[in-house]
Each structure stands twice: as structure tokens, then as C-alpha cells.
Amino acid sequence: MATSTIGERATTIDVRRKRFSETYIGEWITTTDHKQLGLMYLITGFFFFVVGGMEALLIRTQLALPNGKVLDPDTYNQIFTMHGTTMIFLFVIPVLSGFGNYIVPLMIGARDMAYPRMNAFGFWLLLFGGIFMQSSFLFGQAPNGGWFMYAPLSELAAGHAFQATPHMNADFWLLGTTLLGISSITGSLNFVVTVFKLRAPGMSINRMPLFTWMILVMSFLLLFALPSLTVASVLLLLDRHMGAHFYQYGSGGDPLLWQHLFWSFGHPEVYILILPAFGIVSEILPVFSRKPIFGYTFIAWSGVAIGFLSFTVWAHHMFAVGLPSIAQAFFATSTTLIAIPTAVKIFNWLATIWGGKIRFNAPMLFALGFIAMFLIGGLNGAALAVVPFDYQITDSYFVVAHIHYVLFGGTALAVFAGIYYWFPKFTGKLMDDRLAKWHFWVTFIGLNLTFFPMHLMGILGMPRRVYTYPANLGWNDLNAMASVGAFIIGVGVILFMINIIKSLKAGQAAGDDPWDAYTLEWDTTSPPKKYNFLEIPVVRSRRPFYDKKYPDIADWKNVIKH
Amino acid sequence: MSVAHGEQVRVLEEEHGQVGERSLNWWGMVFFIASEALIFANLIAAYLYLEIRNNNDIWQLPHSNLFLPLLNTAILLGSSVSVHFAGTGIRKGNVRQLIIGLSVTIFLGACFLVGLAYEWTSLIADEHFSISSSIFGSAFFTLTGFHGLHVTIGAIFLAVCLVRATKGHFSKQQHFAVQAAEMYWHFVDVVWLFVVTLVYFVPLFR
Numbered sequence: 001m002a003t004s005t006i007g008e009r010a011t012t013i014d015v016r017r018k019r020f021s022e023t024y025i026g027e028w029i030t031t032t033d034h035k036q037l038g039l040m041y042l043i044t045g046f047f048f049f050v051v052g053g054m055e056a057l058l059i060r061t062q063l064a065l066p067n068g069k070v071l072d073p074d075t076y077n078q079i080f081t082m083h084g085t086t087m088i089f090l091f092v093i094p095v096l097s098g099f100g101n102y103i104v105p106l107m108i109g110a111r112d113m114a115y116p117r118m119n120a121f122g123f124w125l126l127l128f129g130g131i132f133m134q135s136s137f138l139f140g141q142a143p144n145g146g147w148f149m150y151a152p153l154s155e156l157a158a159g160h161a162f163q164a165t166p167h168m169n170a171d172f173w174l175l176g177t178t179l180l181g182i183s184s185i186t187g188s189l190n191f192v193v194t195v196f197k198l199r200a201p202g203m204s205i206n207r208m209p210l211f212t213w214m215i216l217v218m219s220f221l222l223l224f225a226l227p228s229l230t231v232a233s234v235l236l237l238l239d240r241h242m243g244a245h246f247y248q249y250g251s252g253g254d255p256l257l258w259q260h261l262f263w264s265f266g267h268p269e270v271y272i273l274i275l276p277a278f279g280i281v282s283e284i285l286p287v288f289s290r291k292p293i294f295g296y297t298f299i300a301w302s303g304v305a306i307g308f309l310s311f312t313v314w315a316h317h318m319f320a321v322g323l324p325s326i327a328q329a330f331f332a333t334s335t336t337l338i339a340i341p342t343a344v345k346i347f348n349w350l351a352t353i354w355g356g357k358i359r360f361n362a363p364m365l366f367a368l369g370f371i372a373m374f375l376i377g378g379l380n381g382a383a384l385a386v387v388p389f390d391y392q393i394t395d396s397y398f399v400v401a402h403i404h405y406v407l408f409g410g411t412a413l414a415v416f417a418g419i420y421y422w423f424p425k426f427t428g429k430l431m432d433d434r435l436a437k438w439h440f441w442v443t444f445i446g447l448n449l450t451f452f453p454m455h456l457m458g459i460l461g462m463p464r465r466v467y468t469y470p471a472n473l474g475w476n477d478l479n480a481m482a483s484v485g486a487f488i489i490g491v492g493v494i495l496f497m498i499n500i501i502k503s504l505k506a507g508q509a510a511g512d513d514p515w516d517a518y519t520l521e522w523d524t525t526s527p528p529k530k531y532n533f534l535e536i537p538v539v540r541s542r543r544p545f546y547d548k549k550y551p552d553i554a555d556w557k558n559v560i561k562h
Numbered sequence: 563m564s565v566a567h568g569e570q571v572r573v574l575e576e577e578h579g580q581v582g583e584r585s586l587n588w589w590g591m592v593f594f595i596a597s598e599a600l601i602f603a604n605l606i607a608a609y610l611y612l613e614i615r616n617n618n619d620i621w622q623l624p625h626s627n628l629f630l631p632l633l634n635t636a637i638l639l640g641s642s643v644s645v646h647f648a649g650t651g652i653r654k655g656n657v658r659q660l661i662i663g664l665s666v667t668i669f670l671g672a673c674f675l676v677g678l679a680y681e682w683t684s685l686i687a688d689e690h691f692s693i694s695s696s697i698f699g700s701a702f703f704t705l706t707g708f709h710g711l712h713v714t715i716g717a718i719f720l721a722v723c724l725v726r727a728t729k730g731h732f733s734k735q736q737h738f739a740v741q742a743a744e745m746y747w748h749f750v751d752v753v754w755l756f757v758v759t760l761v762y763f764v765p766l767f768r
Binding site: 114115118185189190192193196197198223224226227228230231232234235238239242243244245246251252253254257260261264 | 608616699
């Protein structure tokens with residue numbers, strides 16, 4: 001170092017070969033840029049969405065007709081377990097963190113996340129964790145205990161001479177979710193510190209875009225809920241391989257401990273999966289109604305309230321296990337309480353579009369579809385909080401209908417809304433709106449055809465996770481409908497993929513701000529430069545970009561007038 | 563690609579003065595430790611749940627010799643003092659004090675682990691009390707083992723800091739790794755106080 005001169009160094013730079021990190025592939029592999037990582041999260045999540053979707057189609061094919069013989073029972077168990085696990089851990093969480101990674105720093109006027117390298121670490125851990133889990137199919141030993149992997153069925157032996165899960169199936173799940181958990185912890189640490197410490201000057205907590213709010217609440221939930229899953233998994237691994245007895249009743253352990261630990265992660269998890277979707281919708285509705293969001297403070301703080309309440313409701317998944325009635329009353333009450341902040345949000349969204357100049361572009365259609373479908377999911381969820389009703393339909397297809405209205409009708413529609421909304425920002429190209437509307441209606445019809453009949457199947461007594469059913473129980477027509485609907489959803493996904501490819505190849509140029517939007521991410525080029533903003537913007541209201549575009553009627557002037 | 567993102571963040575901090583006294587990394591470490599604390603909270607909750615639900619087994623170690631756990635507690639509390647000594651050193655720019663403090667802390671951490679290992683082996687070999695002998699055995703070895711694992715991680719963390727300190731990586735201005743290791747070590751010590759109370763002392767009062 002000491003002997004080299006500046007002149008020497010200059011010549012070596014001129015002639016040297018490209019470093020690996022400067023080639024096209026190398027740049028993606030070594031990047032720490034939040035936008036590239038965000039896109040990689042989105043692509044990875046969507047890849048696993050297709051994997052999980054195929055698993056769903058296999059399930060529906062098997063169940064389309066009574067006495068189906070498409071899959072054998074053990075494979076069926078593996079397929080439905082991996083469908084749930086893939087969709088929750090490998091589709092929804094990565095896609096939502098992808099949006100968060102890409103959008104949050106732009107929205108708050110930052111140049112990157114707080115810890116760019118840890119961000120990259122989190123992504124690669126997610127990718128390899130996902131591959132690790134799916135690779136279990138190669139060994140014919142995919143997890144087969146359901147996505148909540150109840151002990152003692154997931155033990156090596158549940159008692160004397162009773163083999164429960166003697167092979168590696170459960171180990172793949174336990175180690176895989178632990179890896180994905182570490183990835184999520186790094187991601188959420190990053191979000192929390194980014195949002196707290198790197199907001200542009202003037203962007204107080206009360207001026208943060210609602211998507212950022214919801215990502216913040218989601219990150220806190222992940223930070224404080226995931227440890228329960230980690231502990232539950234470690235204890236089960238110790239049971240399986242070190243001879244401990246945590247979940248073995250015969251040796252003084254308690255299988256219910258698994259359920260308590262799992263659901264004290266699992267229920268916050270449900271809100272982890274839905275809150276960012278709330279955020280996406282809260283961004284799209286005002287832009288496409290040409291109005292500011294109605295009741296900003298209520299939407300933001302009801303999200304926080306949901307976050308707190310979500311830690312107090314876990315045992316509503318366990319009403320049928322024989323909890324003391326005082327505990328059942330407590331958990332029924334706390335679960336019903338969550339309906340209040342959720343309804344606050346729905347009414348605020350309706351008030352936002354009320355009297356607005358609505359533009360029915362694809363993002364808006366999906367956002368409206370989200371409200372309708374999520375409302376159904378919320379209502380049948382509140383029904384499940386009623387303990388006597390829950391006794392009747394717990395572990396039936398009614399529960400399957402509920403979770404799919406929330407996670408497919410809710411989160412997945414919001415994810416599509418977000419992709420249609422931000423795709424111009426990601427790529428600089430507009431998506432084909434006509435094809436997108438086809439996608440919406442096909443998906444909307446498909447999802448209702450698939451999941452609505454499941455309510456009835458549940459009430460008629462069809463248990464979830466059954467491998468097949470006899471023909472004389474009155475479930476045949478409903479199952480056939482659901483299977484047809486599943487394939488219609490599949491067509492919708494194909495339309496979506498065609499639209500993505502078509503728009504990438506030949507989409508219209510979008511310009512920097514195709515939707516005449518309000519928040520700072522649209523104040524950058526499309527796609528944004530590496531450094532995001534040439535100058536860090538200064539924020540004076542909740543709609544900083546609107547202020548900049550319409551200085552005469554800027555929001556902050558109105559605020560002063562009041 | 564070559565733009566250092568840390569540099570961007572630093573510019574943002576300095577130009578707009580938003581970060582205050584605590585560095586970004588400090589905040590990250592706080593939330594990381596909070597999440598770690600939740601792991602122990604869950605373990606302890608599981609431990610107490612099993613203790614309350616349990617009605618067959620004796621919820622107690624086969625011996626009531628408290629010498630070793632008390633010695634280990636003293637060692638760990640002492641190491642908290644020495645790691646604080648190390649941190650104070652580098653905050654004043656005194657690398658010698660840092661190296662001495664870190665070395666003493668790592669030594670005390672190693673002593674703690676040896677003590678734990680000695681107790682485990684004597685329990686397993688002499689008392690035939692193991693992770694699979696009863697539900698209390700499972701809970702005992704898991705809780706102390708998890709804590710021992712965290713002590714090991716903390717000691718590795720400190721050892722990396724020690725190596726870097728001897729290479730002159732740290733100065734009065736730049737020593738976040740030391741600060742993080744110090745925070746982590748204090749956290750591990752506080753956890754031990756909960757563990758030792760629950761595992762060794764509470765059963766005596768029943």
C-alpha cells in the first residue's frame with residue numbers, strides 16, 4: 001500500500017478484468033441494495049406461490065370426486081402440509097417483506113435500509129431455507145403433520161410402541177421454519193430501525209405513510225412472536241433426538257404445551273400476514289379515489305391495537321382441547337375485541353372512497369376486492385370466536401374457508417393490488433390494464449367458487465385434512481365446485497404471469513408518476529436510481545409528493561388554516 | 563454498486579442530525595436482544611407451565627448442593643464487572659484496559675462453562691439424572707443448556723473483539739462491536755439470574 005502511487009493505481013483500474021460483483025449475475029448475487037433485494041424477495045415469494053399453488057391443485061384434484069385415488073394418503077398429508085407451510089412462510093412473508101424492502105425506504109425518504117448487508121443475509125437465508133424445506137420431497141419425506149405440526153403426532157414415538165413421525169418429515173419442518181424465522185428476525189430488526197431512525201426530515205411518526213406504519217407493526221409482531229415458534233421447535237427437536245419429554249404425556253410432559261407455544265406465535269402470525277396487506281390497500285384507495293385517506297390516525301393506531309391484541313388471543317385455536325371455561329371466556333372475549341379495530345379500518349376505507357373520483361384501474365379493483373373478501377373472512381372469523389359454535393365446526397372445512405378468505409381473499413388480493421400499483425415504479429413500464437382486469441375477475445370468481453362452498457362443507461361436517469370421502473355424505477357437489485374454482489384461480493395466475501412477461505417486454509413507458517400518487521416513492525425515477533433521491537426530501541404533511549406537485553393546494557397549507 | 567451504503571446512511575445522519583446519541587447499530591442490538599429475551603421468556607413460561615401441570619415427578623434436583631450454582635453466579639456477576647471495565651476502557655480510548663477487561667471476561671465465561679459442564683457430568687454420571695430421566699430433567703437441561711449456549715456465543719463474540727482489539731481495530735470513536743458484545747454479555751448475565759432462581763432456589767421453598 002505504502003509504496004504504490006496514484007498513477008500506478010489508475011492504470012491497474014483501467015486494465016483489470018471486471019470483478020465478479022460487477023457482472024450482471026454477480027451484481028444480483030452480491031447486492032445489498034434494498035430495491036434489488038426487494039425484487040428478489042418478490043420473485044422468490046412468487047416462485048413459492050406457484051409451488052404452493054400446484055400443491056393446492058393436487059389437493060383439489062384428489063378431493064374433486066369421492067373416493068379419489070390421485071394421491072396416496074401419506075403423499076396427501078405431505079402435500080397439504082407443504083401447501084400451508086409454503087404459502088405462509090415462503091409466499092406471504094417473503095412477498096410482504098419484498099414490498100417492505102422496496103417501498104419503505106423510498107416512502108420515508110431514505111437512501112437504503114439501516115443494515116443493507118444484513119438485509120442481503122436475510123434474503124439468502126430465506127431462499128436457502130425455502131429450498132431446504134421443499135427439498136424434503138426429493139427424499140419422499142416432506143413434512144406431513146399439518147402446518148401447525150401438532151405434538152405428539154410430530155414426535156418420533158407418541159407413546160410406547162406407537163410410531164408417530166419416525167422419519168425426517170418433521171425435522172425438515174422444524175429446522176426449515178427455524179431458518180426462516182432467523183431470516184424474518186433480521187428483516188424485522190432492519191425495518192424497525194429503518195423506520196424509527198432513517199425517516200426524512202419533517203416526516204414525524206404521524207406523517208408516515210400507512211404502509212410504513214403497518215410494516216412497522218408487522219416487524220414488532222415478528223420480533224416478539226417468532227421466539228415462541230423457535231422455542232416450540234427446539235423443544236420438539238430435543239424430544240425427537242435427545243430423549244426429552246416435553247410433549248409426551250406419559251412421561252410427565254404435556255402435548256398442550258406445543259399448542260400454547262405454537263399458537264402464541266401462530267396468532268400474531270396471522271396479523272403479520274394481513275397487516276401489511278392493510279397497508280397496501282390504505283395506500284391504493286386514496287390515490288385511486290383522489291382523496292386523502294379518511295381517519296389516518298384511526299387506521300394507524302387500530303393497526304397497533306390489533307398488534308397488541310393479537311398476543312392475547314392464541315387459545316381460541318384450542319377451544320376444543322378442554323381449557324377451563326374461564327380461559328375460554330377470556331379468549332372468546334379478546335378474539336371478539338379484535339373485530340373492533342378491524343371494523344374501524346373497514347369503515348375508514350369505505351369513507352375514503354365515499355364521494356371520491358374513483359378510477360377503476362387494476363390496483364383499485366384488487367383493493368376493493370380485498371375489502372369485500374376480507375370482510376367475509378373477518379365475519380366468519382368472528383363466528384369462530386363463539387365457543388359453542390366453534391365446538392361444532394372446529395377442524396372442519398369451515399375453518400379452511402375462513403383462513404382462505406383472510407389469506408387468499410385478503411392478503412393475496414392485496415399483494416396483486418400492490419404489484420399492479422408499484423410495477424411501474426419497479427420497472428418503468430405500465431402493466432396491461434385490460435389483462436389485469438381479466439385477471440381480477442377470473443381470480444375473484446375462482447376464489448369464491450373455491451372457498452365459499454367450504455363453509456357449507458364444514459357445516460355439513462366435512463373434517464379438514466381428510467384424504468378422501470365416501471359418496472353418500474352430501475359433499476360431492478360442493479367439492480366438485482371447489483375443485484373447479486381452484487383451477488379457475490390457476491387460470492388467473494397464468495393470466496397474471498402472461499401480463500408480467502408481456503409488460504416487461506412491451507409495456508408502455510410509465511413515467512415516474514403514472515397514478516398521480518401522493519407518497520415519496522413516486523418522487524423518484526422509475527425504476528429509482530441506486531441512491532433513490534438526489535436530495536433527501538423535506539416533508540411537511542402526510543402527502544409530501546402531492547404537496548410538491550400542487551404547491552397551491554398543498555396539504556400543509558390547509559393544516560395551518562385550521 | 564460500489565457506493566457504500568454505510569456511507570449513505572452516515573451522510574443522512576450527519577446532514578440531518580436525526581440519529582441522536584445512539585448509533586443505528588445500538589438500536590439494532592437492542593431489538594435483537596429484546597427478541598432473544600423473548601426466547602428465554604418462552605422457555606421460562608414453558609418451564610413454569612410444566613412445573614404447574616406436573617403432579618407425578620419430584621420437581622427438584624437429586625442433590626441440594628448449592629455451592630456450584632452460587633459460585634457460577636458469582637463468576638458471571640464478576641464477569642459483568644470486567645466487561646464493563648473493558649467497555650469503559652475503550653470509551654476512554656484505552657486499548658490496554660480493553661484487552662485486559664476482555665481477557666478477564668472470557669476467562670470468567672470459560673470458568674462458568676467449565677462449572678456448568680462439571681455439574682452436568684456429575685448429575686448424569688453420579689446421580690443418573692439426565693434429560694430423559696424425567697420431565698424435570700428435560701426442563702432443567704434445556705434451560706441451563708440454552709443459557710450455556712448463549713454464554714458460549716457471548717464468549718465467542720468477546721473473543722472476536724479481543725482479536726480485533728489486539729489488531730488495533732478499535733478506537734475511542736469506533737468500537738461498536740465491543741459495545742454490542744458488552745450489551746450481549748450483560749443480557750446473558752441477567753438471564754442467568756432468572757434461571758438460577760427458578761431452577762435452584764424456587765424448588766427449595768416448596
